[in-house]
Amino acid sequence: MKDISCTYCKETFETESSYYSHYLTVHNSKSPSVKKILILGGGFGSVSVLRKIEEKFRDNDVEITIVSDENFFLFTPMLPQVASGLLHPSSITMPIRYFCKKAKFLHAIVDSIDLQQQLVTIQRIFDNKVHALEYDYLVIGLGGKTNYFENENLENHSFPMKTIEDAIAIRNHIILMLEQAAQTGNFELQRSLLTFAVVGSGFSGVETIGEINEYVKRSVEKSYPSINPENINMILISSKNRVLTEINEKLSTTATRYLEKNGITIMKNTKAVDSDEDSVILDSGGKLSCATLIWTGGIMCNNVISELNCEHGRNGKLVVDSKLNLKDFTNVFALGDCALIKDTKLDSFYPSTAQHAIREGNLIAENLNKLINDDNNLNDFSFSSMGNMAIIGNKFGIATIAGHNLSGFSAWILWRMYYLAKIPTFGKKLKIAFDWMVDGLLLRDVTLIGSIKKKTIHSININENVPSIKEQLISQS
Ligand SMILES: Cc1cc2nc3c(=O)[nH]c(=O)nc-3n(C[C@H](O)[C@H](O)[C@H](O)COP(=O)(O)OP(=O)(O)OC[C@H]3O[C@@H](n4cnc5c(N)ncnc54)[C@H](O)[C@@H]3O)c2cc1C
Incomplete structure (x- = not known):
């Protein structure tokens, strides 16, 4: 393999990742005073951190980057309704870019996290190239994967x-x-x-x-x-x-x-x-x-989480303290399905649900705000859920709200109203409400969309002698 030489200082490197790590740490720092916040994952936890810090840091000089292997946020509570053809898949997915006003979104797989060096290695989805990202503050919200118990x-x-x-x-x-x-x-x-x-x-x-x-x-x-x-x-x-x-x-x-x-x-x-x-x-x-x-x-936790060099708890989850910090790393937070958070009031652990991940995200945003403003007196996480709800059939739901049981049509309508309100964008709320409205009137769709051809572009060869697109257009006019 050819050595890669740095365009700035002419130092050479054997691998792309070592070059990128050098480039990012030596040449890419805007200024040491510009803090870099790196958010991993695009699910309930990470997106809730992102949305809050976008508000809080609107006028601050911070650099925010979010990395996810999917370019959308998925509203999982409505996933069964996609499996049953009631909702269109795109109604419950929202591009992460919708939430990025100041933040930069990178569509990539997180390969590894080096807590000591403060570096995260990512692999870009479109060309598999490996990059290293540095951070001052890290938020880990990589969720989990299906556990088949090794079968x-x-x-x-x-x-x-x-x-x-x-x-x-x-x-x-x-x-x-x-x-x-x-x-x-x-x-x-x-x-x-x-x-x-x-x-x-x-x-x-x-x-x-x-x-x-x-x-x-x-x-x-x-x-x-x-x-x-x-x-x-x-x-x-x-x-x-x-x-x-x-x-x-x-x-x-x-x-x-x-x-x-x-x-x-x-x-x-x-x-x-x-x-x-x-x-x-x-x-x-x-x-x-x-x-x-x-x-x-x-x-269960995915490999990036289970291989992370820190304390792990039940099912390989990351053990965090009441501030949602990893032990010994006050600049690293973890939340959602990949974090194990003690509920000291009940002497148990908080459950892995979307409603908890959202609240954890809000707390992390507050704590990041404090850290950026040199206040080390971070807040503790505490959340008492009002209850649980589920739709289990046609116009039939069950719910426990503040200790009261509800079942039947009232629980069903409550579920729909509550979760519709939680959909983050107006356009998708409208689509879902429309699909729900017409469901009683129309047949459920049984069209079978066949297998879809997928083309992968590993690299694009650029011929230096070909004029640029702009030049071609000018010569045609
Ligand atoms: C079918 C179903 C129904 C549910 N219903 C409810 C409900 O009604 N109410 C409720 O409260 N909870 C519900 N849940 C649980 C809820 O979805 C999870 O608790 C919640 O999504 C956890 O949020 P999270 O941010 O930790 O993880 P996730 O939302 O899973 O997000 C993880 C993110 O990380 C990304 N990611 C993962 N690995 C990598 C990697 N290596 N590189 C880059 N990106 C990566 C993923 O693409 C994703 O964007 C349901 C779950 C399912 C599956």
């Missing part, structure tokens, strides 16, 4: 429910199964094709099975006359003795009754331990034939 079969044969691609893939697969089932006269085959199993009875598992139950049944009724609705099987596999252990037992019983009344079989105290292409294997030794297996069985 490759489960990973290969099930659909996760975490990203927008996951929701699109589930919707496409459901339609494929309906198309296949509609063309078979074999009763047993039709039953297998129409068996949908969801593993995990937390919020995302229950909301997912509620949504796809409605989608499949409505679509069969209106668009697939050759399918016998009695062949549809919806199964929720729960390792616990009840669904939704996050809420009280009474409301959990209400949810169970509603799901069962709507044709969903709940297998309690049952673990999915393995799978193959068309079935899932249970810890009882039983095998359940199902053409669709959706996995919402847990979240």
Whole structure:
């Protein structure tokens, strides 16, 4: 490999990353007084920090950079509604650039974090080139990834429910199964094709099975006359003795009754331990034939987090103090699903939810403001959630608000109003409200959008002798 020489001081380097690290640290510092804030991730936690510091530092001389491997923020609570064709994928995704007024957005994968050198290595999505970014203050909000408990079969044969691609893939697969089932006269085959199993009875598992139950049944009724609705099987596999252990037992019983009344079989105290292409294997030794297996069985930290040289807690999460600082690093904050935050009032840990990640982001923005203004008296994180809500079927929700239980239509409408208000942009709120409004009037869409060709550009060769585009245009005029 050719040595890379620095255009400023002519020093040479063997690798691009060592050159970039040199360039950034030696030549790219505007002034030591301009503080660099680097935010990693574009989810609930990071975007909430970004939006707050954009306000707070509007007139300050700080440099803000946000890095994410997706160029959009994803509103996960509505992901099951994308899987069921109720919402369009672009309605629940917002470009991160919408939130960047002062900040610079980099579409790249975070490869590693060096806490001692204050450097983060990133790989650009479009050409895989490696860069090093320096920081004065770092915010780590890299979320988590689906945990298959090291079982490759489960990973290969099930659909996760975490990203927008996951929701699109589930919707496409459901339609494929309906198309296949509609063309078979074999009763047993039709039953297998129409068996949908969801593993995990937390919020995302229950909301997912509620949504796809409605989608499949409505679509069969209106668009697939050759399918016998009695062949549809919806199964929720729960390792616990009840669904939704996050809420009280009474409301959990209400949810169970509603799901069962709507044709969903709940297998309690049952673990999915393995799978193959068309079935899932249970810890009882039983095998359940199902053409669709959706996995919402847990979240774990991604490699950048688990390999970080600092204290880790449960599931490899980053241990932070009450200020949300990493131990021994007062300039580094972590939040959201990748951070372990002690709730001293309840002597437990704060749950990994969007509502917590947003509040943690707000606190980090306040603390960054203090640090930039040389005030080391940082605030402590404390948050008491008002409650939980979920939509589990057609016009049916459940909610606990300030200790009060709510179920049915009122909880359903409350869920819609609350989450619509939380969508960060007006345009997307409008799109979602419109989709919800017309849902009762129109058929659910069962168009199967085929595989999409993807072209990757690794490098573009530029011929120095070709005139620039501007020159070409001038010569034509
Ligand atoms: C289906 C579903 C439904 C949910 N419903 C609710 C709900 O109703 N209410 C609620 O409170 N919570 C809900 N949650 C949980 C909620 O989504 C998470 O707790 C929340 O997203 C955590 O926020 P975060 O910022 O920590 O992580 P995330 O929102 O996951 O964001 C992580 C970000 O980091 C980026 N990233 C990850 N790795 C890298 C890398 N190496 N390089 C660059 N970028 C990277 C990702 O692209 C993403 O932008 C739901 C989750 C799911 C999956």
